[in-house]
Amino acid sequence: xxxxxxxxxxxxxxxxxxxxxxxxxxxxxxxxxxxxxxxxxxxxxxxxxxxxxxxxxxxxxxxxxxxxxxxxxxxxxxxxxxxxxxxxxxxxxxxxxxxxxxxxxxxxxxxxxxxxxxxxxxxxxxxxxxxxxxxxxxxxxxxxxxxxxxxxxxxxxxxxxxxxxxxxxxxxxxxxxxxxxxxxxxxxxxxxxxxxxxxxxxxxxxxxxxxxxxxxxxxxxxxxxxxxxxxxxxxxxxxxxxxxxxxxxxxxxxxxxxxxxxxxxxxxxxxxxxxxxxxxxxxxxxxxxxxxxxxxxxxxxxxxxxxxxxxxxxxxxxxxxxxxxx
Numbered sequence: 001x002x003x004x005x006x007x008x009x010x011x012x013x014x015x016x017x018x019x020x021x022x023x024x025x026x027x028x029x030x031x032x033x034x035x036x037x038x039x040x041x042x043x044x045x046x047x048x049x050x051x052x053x054x055x056x057x058x059x060x061x062x063x064x065x066x067x068x069x070x071x072x073x074x075x076x077x078x079x080x081x082x083x084x085x086x087x088x089x090x091x092x093x094x095x096x097x098x099x100x101x102x103x104x105x106x107x108x109x110x111x112x113x114x115x116x117x118x119x120x121x122x123x124x125x126x127x128x129x130x131x132x133x134x135x136x137x138x139x140x141x142x143x144x145x146x147x148x149x150x151x152x153x154x155x156x157x158x159x160x161x162x163x164x165x166x167x168x169x170x171x172x173x174x175x176x177x178x179x180x181x182x183x184x185x186x187x188x189x190x191x192x193x194x195x196x197x198x199x200x201x202x203x204x205x206x207x208x209x210x211x212x213x214x215x216x217x218x219x220x221x222x223x224x225x226x227x228x229x230x231x232x233x234x235x236x237x238x239x240x241x242x243x244x245x246x247x248x249x250x251x252x253x254x255x256x257x258x259x260x261x262x263x264x265x266x267x268x269x270x271x272x273x274x275x276x277x278x279x280x281x282x283x284x285x286x287x288x289x290x291x292x293x294x295x296x297x298x299x300x301x302x303x304x305x306x307x308x309x310x311x312x313x314x315x316x317x318x319x320x321x322x323x324x325x326x
Contacts, residue, residue, distance in 0.1 A: 031267055035066040037093045041080025042101070043073045045191025046163060047208035051126065051255050052096045054287060058278040067094075073188045076164040077101045078109060085114035089262035091271060095120065098208065099253040100131075100166030103310035107318050108165045108325050116311065120258040122303030123268060124275045128254040129293035130228045131170065132212045132238070134205045134221040136197060144224050144244055147204070148180045155181040161202035163190030169314060169323060170206050173248050176321045197221065208254075209234075209292030228252045234292055248317070253310065254293060256303060272300050 036059075040052045049071060056067040072080030077097060087093035106116035114120070133144065141147040151158045160182050162168045168184055175182065182204060187193035190207045197205045198220050205212070209226065213234055216223040223238040227249040231240050241249040257275060259268065276297040278284060285295050298306070317323070 031091055031270060032063050032065045034092065035068055036063065036091075038067050038069050039080045039084050039093065039095050040069060040071045041073065041077040041083075041095065041097055042071070042164060043187075043189030043191050044071050045195070045211070046189040047129075047210040047212075048096060048098050048101070048255065049189075049191065050210050050291070051293075054284070054291075055096075055126070055275075055278060058281065058284055059274060062274040062278050076105060076109070078105055078112060081105070081120070082113045084258065085119040085260060087260055089260035089264070091259060091263055091267035093259070094123075094271070095256075095258045096126075097256055097258070098166060099125070099256050099307065099310055100170065100208075101164050102256060102258075103307060104165040104169045104314050106311045107314045108169065108323070117308060119261055121261040121263060121268065121300065122307055123257045123259060123272050123300055124279075125253060125296045125298040125303045125306060126255040126257055126275070126279060127288055127293040127295050128252045129209045129291075130226040130232055130240075130252045131206055131208050131249075132216065132226050132232075132235070133174070133224045134197070134207070134212060134216060135224060136200050136203055137219065137222050138200060139203050139222075141224070142222065144178065144246060147224060148178045151181040152179075156183075158203050159183045159185050160204035160206065161185050161187055161193030161197055163187050163193045163207065165325070167193070167206060168325070169317065170249075171204075172321060172323045173317055174206065174246070177247050213292045232292060234290075253306060254296065256307070268300055 038052055038056050040049050042048050052069045056069050060067045072083055081095060084093050084095040135141050141150050160171050162184050185202055190211060194207055194211055196202045198215055215221045223235055225241050225244050226232045226238050227241050229240055229242045229250055279295045279297040288295055
């Protein structure tokens with residue numbers, strides 16, 4: 001058998017890379033030529049679902065194809081996320097999820113069927129918005145300090161609703177940092193948990209501002225604190241976590257859109273460009289601002305860096321608090 005030179009091998013590898021690049025370029029030029037699916041891995045009515053439906057119609061106009069929102073709830077968001085991770089990497093199946101949900105699932109689920117760092121590629125950080133700690137108006141607590149004190153007088157009675165791993169980890173971190181005593185009642189999404197809190201079946205909630213803001217403004221829930229370093233413009237009477245001296249909630253990230261990691265770079269670039277363009281339309285920015293969100297529209301590379309940073313951060317929180325899924 002004749003020897004194969006290193007030069008010959010390298011030449012074949014270069015030719016293969018050129019052919020793959022040409023194929024990807026051709027695919028991107030034809031993209032998209034059919035409807036896209038936008039998977040929401042949580043129940044309808046929650047904050048992520050609201051964000052998805054706000055953006056889907058605008059993206060459809062920009063991409064020239066329908067963008068169909070599908071709710072695939074289950075296992076705290078991992079069912080829908082796994083569906084996207086295992087979808088063909090052709091740019092036709094997208095995932096929208098809160099950064100909290102995506103990154104807390106990565107550290108709280110021991111045997112995820114996908115690798116959160118490797119199997120999905122963030123397209124962009126869409127928008128940042130704070131979370132609001134709320135209580136039902138029947139609860140006699142008008143500050144976090146009063147809620148903590150009340151929890152110690154009713155240690156077997158007080159409860160909170162969580163709509164996934166992010167809600168659990170957020171509340172458990174709050175408990176760790178304040179000494180609050182409160183029991184978790186899990187739901188398939190923040191929407192159902194919020195409905196039960198408004199009805200008085202759940203005492204406390206710690207949800208994203210997008211879904212919670214109208215309920216606080218209408219007096220159906222009482223806001224105690226918003227995450228971040230400043231008060232929310234829409235709720236000037238509610239202090240921030242930094243102002244209230246509560247550690248661990250200094251930054252707000254918000255929502256991500258992702259695709260399978262093997263999606264060609266040209267398609268990733270096309271989707272990122274359309275997403276950023278849509279997000280910065282005056283009507284979209286205005287609508288998101290009215291709901292309590294601030295447009296970000298990052299690059300894919302920036303989104304990847306933030307996801308890795310958050311996973312590292314939540315891993316540190318789990319080590320410190322010993323939080324485990326029940």
